[in-house]
Amino acid sequence: MQTLEYEFIAHPRILYGDCSLEEIPAELAENDACKPLVIASREAVRRKLGKTLIRAFYDSGCIIGGIYDEVRDYAGISLALNAAQLFRKRGCDAFIALGDRAAADIARAANILVSHKTDTLLPFFNGETPSRRLMPFIFVPTCCTGASAAGRTLFIDNRRLHSDYYFPDVVVTDRRMSLPCSARCAAESAILAMDNALWSIIDDNQSPMKNAFAHAALKLIGDNLSGFLKRPRDGKRALPIANAGVLASIAAANARPGIVRVLGEELEKETSIPAAVFIANLTPAALFCIQKNESPLPGDLLLAAAGMDAYAAVPTEQLGRRGAEAIIEMFESAANEIPEAAISRIPAHLLAEACNNAASREMVNFGADDAMAVLEMARQEMPWQTHDNGERK
Amino acid sequence: MNIDRYPEIRPGKKVFKKAYAFVVLLVVGRGIEAADRVDGEVKDIVRGLPEGFTFSLGVAPSGPWMVIRKEKSGKLRYLGWRRFGKTIELDMAIRNIEAAFRIFTFRESTAQAHNNGRFSVNGNLPNALAIMRIMDIAEIYLLPKIIATLAVKRYPDRRELPPGRKHFNRLRIYLRAFSPGLFRVVYRNL
Structure with missing residues (x-):
């Protein structure tokens, strides 16, 4: 044990x-x-x-x-x-x-x-x-x-x-304070909260307390995200998302920064495009890279986003994959509200610089090659965007 | 930097809400005193409190308050809204006037308010719970059922409190609460 x-x-x-x-x-x-x-x-x-x-x-x-x-x-x-x-x-x-x-x-x-x-x-x-x-x-x-x-x-x-x-x-x-000013702002808030929760769970240093905070945040986001994106000014939806943001940021403060967040922040510095835009586009690619490397994903925690019924319906061996799919679905629904980050249009030297800066940050456990691999994956046609028969989802 | 661009701000007062809370505390205070003389269950609870026991309930930080003491005769007495010069053994304060307004407009029951952390209690906890039970009983008598169900944790059914006894006790409590004794309290506190 x-x-x-x-x-x-x-x-x-x-x-x-x-x-x-x-x-x-x-x-x-x-x-x-x-x-x-x-x-x-x-x-x-x-x-x-x-x-x-x-x-x-x-x-x-x-x-x-x-x-x-x-x-x-x-x-x-x-x-x-x-x-x-x-x-x-x-x-x-x-x-x-x-x-x-x-x-x-x-x-x-x-x-x-x-x-x-x-x-x-x-x-x-x-x-x-x-x-x-x-x-x-x-x-x-x-x-x-x-x-x-x-x-x-x-x-x-x-x-x-x-x-x-x-x-x-x-x-x-508070309900009076946490209402977003626009649908885009709502989507960015949700993306940052999801990213913090996701990478706290994926972090190598496992801690039940961190997982509890991140799990609660993902559950709150999963329960409220679709309604929140439809009606961002609905206080009943906005407040749980704000609460999830706080919980996720506490969990993230106790974890190593995830590759997507660090890359997003570095790209924001280079291009002045908000980090949330990059995070929404890079997260599916990063999750795919993790799965490709056959690293186990804690699917039981990630499936909190999809709810208890979805968790109960998934066989144990598929938990990781289905958990990642549920998270990607949430990121994509939020990403619909924000402009697409055309990573292919960003000059290669800026991408390389962002990767190098990201890899040189404190406490990170990835190299510039890993960061570049995620960026390359994000620029391609995503395998998770196509069905098994090759048709686009 | 010109610091005059960022002036100091002295927040105002919520006069209406404070006045409303004052009236509710006055009526509940007098109601508790009257319920102690009318209802057997209240008498039993009061018997368990120490002699000379004084408690206050109000809104932090600046009031209004109600102060009630158990007299030598074993009866509760409403002493008014001034806390100065009284030894308060149990101080129950609602943390702010907005929370008090929610409770006193019955949008939140006292039990739910405790659960939401709206109260801060300084004193013996069993005594605080006893006082909450007394307040619930007083509210059952003072308020119509449709409102009292919102204010108390559980409204007693017909077997526990038969309608005849309820209405008779309610009448007695109202008469006692708004008897000339009310003017005595008001006069002493002015």
Whole structure:
């Protein structure tokens, strides 16, 4: 019998459901804080989510130190410095990030600056890890892939920092906040959540806790994805997908980054096309490569996406294949909502550069050749897109 | 950087919701006091509470509250909405005014609210559960059945609480709750 050796950390407290936004003042009080600085994305403020957040503080006795709403798509160090300056001048004692990944990253970076009483992140870029606990940090993900930023990675100025201290203390998924702005945004959120869950399950370092988080995320996505893509503004569907995004990002924070996510991020850097677009196109190819190499897929976990009935109807020896098919089906249904990433049109030198950069990232367990093989597979006519008799599905 | 572009924000107040919660707590508080004098089951539960036991139920962080004490005579007494100067042994707080409004508009039963983590309890847990049972009984008497079924965990059937006894006790509780004693409490708390 195989003995398990694993470590798992899931620091954030997840608040989910009706009135969860109104719980923030109580959570701040439990962390000995009463004056938060809100780091909000421009998009969130434009959609008046900032006002909704302020209304949640009515009758709470808390004062909001300010809403710093300069965050757009890119998290830069200058924004973090400005946020830290505002935090100090206002005498704040907690951070609330409202928005997507960029808002969360600015809040994390500003949190490091104020907690370590410094004006530079250079030591941290050079490998130093935080030496003390950071200020309370609450993350309220909004649409546009926000929930996938609940992990332990800080991505600022195109650099990645990892530490358990970067986990938010509280993640609040609320119906009023988590509605996507468009069908494309909904599809991208679902793709990122699925990717995080999928590669946490496929990761070599098996851990029952990680599997539990990823399995729950896949189940939530499987139950709600089709309805969510048809009606992205339906809160009953959007909220479970946001919750799945949070669970999957916690699972992914405890796993090695998957080949597709890393490649997607590197290609995003090269082409400025969102990573989710590449992930949707590369995942089927990557799964096919895994199956071709006869690596076993944990089909029992992957089939969570298809539901209990599908799981019960599949013979044990076919679980891996059918699990992969169920996942590919979900990715393809989400990919219908986003433009196709024409990988064949991207210059070869950019692809090669992305592969090399992906293979040189920390903690990855694949080489540039593996990444290129996945890209080559994605450029071809996919074997899973044809029936056994050769007709296209 | 011009920090004046990001002004400090002092969130406002939800006056209507607070006023509604205040009225509900006042009526429930008086209802609990009256139910203790009318209903046998409430009397049995109160007998198990220690003498001088004082508890408060309200909305964190700034109220409104209701405070009830077990007197030397063994009866519960509603002391009003002021907590200052009273030794509270069991402090039950609904975590925010929105959650309180959900509970007091009966969109969520008290048991479901406990399950959803809407309450924070500071004190002896068995006593807190006893108080929740008393509140459920008081709500059964104070509210029409169609609303009370939403507010309590389980509405008693006709054998447990015959309709005749229910309506007779309900009348007595209403008379006691809105008796001149109410004005005494209001006067003392002003």
